[in-house]
Amino acid sequence: MTGYASRLVELLPVSGPTKEKLRLGGKKTAETLRIFRRNRLGMAGLTILVTFLVLAVFAGQVMILFSWISTGLGHPWPSAYGPFDDTNAGVDQPPSPEHWLGTDADEQDILSRVIYGSRVSMEIGLVAAAASMGLGTLVGLFAGFWGGWRDDILMRITDVFLVLPWLALMIVLATVLPGGQSVLKVVFVIAITGWSYTARIVRAQVLSVKERAFIERARAIGSGEMHIVRRHIFPNVFPLVFANAILTVALSILSESTLSYINLGPQPTEVVTWGNILYLASEENAMGNGLYLWIIVPGLCIVFVVLAFTFIGYALDEIFNPKLRRR
Amino acid sequence: MRSVRRILFRKVVNALITFFIVIALNFVLFHVMPGNPVRMMIPQKPNIDPAYIDMMMEKFGLDEPLHIQFLKYVKNTLILEFGDSFRTQTPVKDLVLDDLTWTLILMGTSTTFMILIGMTMGILAAWKRGSWFDTGSLGFTLFFYAMPTFWFAIMLILIFALQLHWFPTSGELPIGMKLTPLTLDKLWALLDHLFLPAVSLTVGSIAAFSVVMRSSLIDVMTEDYITTARAKGLSELRMLKEHAVPNAMLPMVTLIAMDLAFIVGGAFQTEFVFDYEGIGYATVIATQQSDYPYLQAAFLIIAVVVIFANLVADIALVYLDPRVEIS
Numbered sequence: 025m026t027g028y029a030s031r032l033v034e035l036l037p038v039s040g041p042t043k044e045k046l047r048l049g050g051k052k053t054a055e056t057l058r059i060f061r062r063n064r065l066g067m068a069g070l071t072i073l074v075t076f077l078v079l080a081v082f083a084g085q086v087m088i089l090f091s092w093i094s095t096g097l098g099h100p101w102p103s104a105y106g107p108f109d110d111t112n113a114g115v116d117q118p119p120s121p122e123h124w125l126g127t128d129a130d131e132q133d134i135l136s137r138v139i140y141g142s143r144v145s146m147e148i149g150l151v152a153a154a155a156s157m158g159l160g161t162l163v164g165l166f167a168g169f170w171g172g173w174r175d176d177i178l179m180r181i182t183d184v185f186l187v188l189p190w191l192a193l194m195i196v197l198a199t200v201l202p203g204g205q206s207v208l209k210v211v212f213v214i215a216i217t218g219w220s221y222t223a224r225i226v227r228a229q230v231l232s233v234k235e236r237a238f239i240e241r242a243r244a245i246g247s248g249e250m251h252i253v254r255r256h257i258f259p260n261v262f263p264l265v266f267a268n269a270i271l272t273v274a275l276s277i278l279s280e281s282t283l284s285y286i287n288l289g290p291q292p293t294e295v296v297t298w299g300n301i302l303y304l305a306s307e308e309n310a311m312g313n314g315l316y317l318w319i320i321v322p323g324l325c326i327v328f329v330v331l332a333f334t335f336i337g338y339a340l341d342e343i344f345n346p347k348l349r350r351r
Numbered sequence: 352m353r354s355v356r357r358i359l360f361r362k363v364v365n366a367l368i369t370f371f372i373v374i375a376l377n378f379v380l381f382h383v384m385p386g387n388p389v390r391m392m393i394p395q396k397p398n399i400d401p402a403y404i405d406m407m408m409e410k411f412g413l414d415e416p417l418h419i420q421f422l423k424y425v426k427n428t429l430i431l432e433f434g435d436s437f438r439t440q441t442p443v444k445d446l447v448l449d450d451l452t453w454t455l456i457l458m459g460t461s462t463t464f465m466i467l468i469g470m471t472m473g474i475l476a477a478w479k480r481g482s483w484f485d486t487g488s489l490g491f492t493l494f495f496y497a498m499p500t501f502w503f504a505i506m507l508i509l510i511f512a513l514q515l516h517w518f519p520t521s522g523e524l525p526i527g528m529k530l531t532p533l534t535l536d537k538l539w540a541l542l543d544h545l546f547l548p549a550v551s552l553t554v555g556s557i558a559a560f561s562v563v564m565r566s567s568l569i570d571v572m573t574e575d576y577i578t579t580a581r582a583k584g585l586s587e588l589r590m591l592k593e594h595a596v597p598n599a600m601l602p603m604v605t606l607i608a609m610d611l612a613f614i615v616g617g618a619f620q621t622e623f624v625f626d627y628e629g630i631g632y633a634t635v636i637a638t639q640q641s642d643y644p645y646l647q648a649a650f651l652i653i654a655v656v657v658i659f660a661n662l663v664a665d666i667a668l669v670y671l672d673p674r675v676e677i678s
Binding site for chain 1: 381496497505506611612615616631634
């Protein structure tokens, strides 16, 4: 693995020092991967995650595959249903060979909605997490680096967002902000409520990195503030942020499903997510009518994807946080 | 002792600043946002008395420039004057305080069990590090942590209320029953209704405590004084009880306060699914009916409760950890 990577680096059209840097970087990555592979929880998480990513990317193909299987079993489907197709199979039908999870109030195939739903659910999770990590990292970096009154102000604001009950704030924001129900709004709401913890841990790390000798050296040779933050402090903070980011994705997916469940997420008629499948289920009283799969399957999807990100996050934490490494 | 007083003073000032930022945030959300939600606080019904509208306009200063509106808003907030709920046409203040009681009953019960169970599991896992219990409890608690609280609540109703009929499906008391005066029968009915919501809120958050307790204790166990304690020939139990656990407890105190913001989120979801009429349930209903006065007041009150709880934890930490005094 390492040998292959370093040979690959040799072929790249870059200068000597860059080559050396890449080679070292590759070696470090390989080492990290090696430790990660030993972590059973981490590998389990990765396996689940890859499965769901395949499901999301090839949603249409997966539905075609299922329709073939059903044909093979002697129950051909009229087509490989799309998530918004009116199947004319009747309203709120229980599971059948034609509709494995039944149909909803708009005669849409629930299985298809669950599979296509993986797309937006994970998309929102990833984008919202990236946005909130970005915001949190920026605030933490500058608060820690500047210190003084600017730090004080930034940290007071951070504290407010840390202390405020996240769901209450999300509900209020989603209700009060203009723009109706959309994916973008959900992403914004999750990002704006979720950045504070990152800012805290980044700031703490910056404070300790800032005092080290190589920063002083960089200052002594006249490096500018932005240069020091970008080239010396950020790379030392990044591993911490990365492990935390994975956990934030898990939280963002949970947040999206909760918002969608109380109908503050994207409109179920335009966008399908696991959360709003569950909303429609509760609207139709699926629980009281015995349509249990309609509730159980999308919920389990959320559980498994969140669990996958959580496992990976904890595994990375064990790798990057030497205190937790086994002695 | 002087320095302790100074630290306490600073903590109180910080809490006050946080409180005022929350008020300002609330003002921005409800008064400055496009569409001006507060204007909608005046019922739009055609048959309403014009004198009532004038009175409301005057009370909230809607005809005045923004800075006057803000001052009026702060004054109204401090005397808990939030206007009337659209839903019930009664003062929001009374509604929110009434709902808060129920939320505190649910959260108090759950948080107590969360901490007790989480700490016990964390201590056992750290003590038997690497054993089947360690891995098993981590997997078990993370599984429930990964679950959307609202979905777990639905599952509990499905199994224990609808299938097994062990507990009622919803509500906080049988319909029409008032809590006061409290009798033994009522207490029994209360517990009967509280059980499933409390389980749903508790189980999902155990991981938050057990994981931190575990890593905190593992951290402490590497300290020299633990080696000394062992070398003195103390039994494992006494070593844990007298040396390791008390020191590992300190991060937990901060954590309990910080997690409160998350537990509130869980409580909101639980209340909504169980029709348990606390602040969370009423908030979700308020978003669906655009009951802005309620939404505004509920958000502020719940924020104040959490800020206060954080302050208490901070102060407790000052007394528990002598090292805080030095820094």
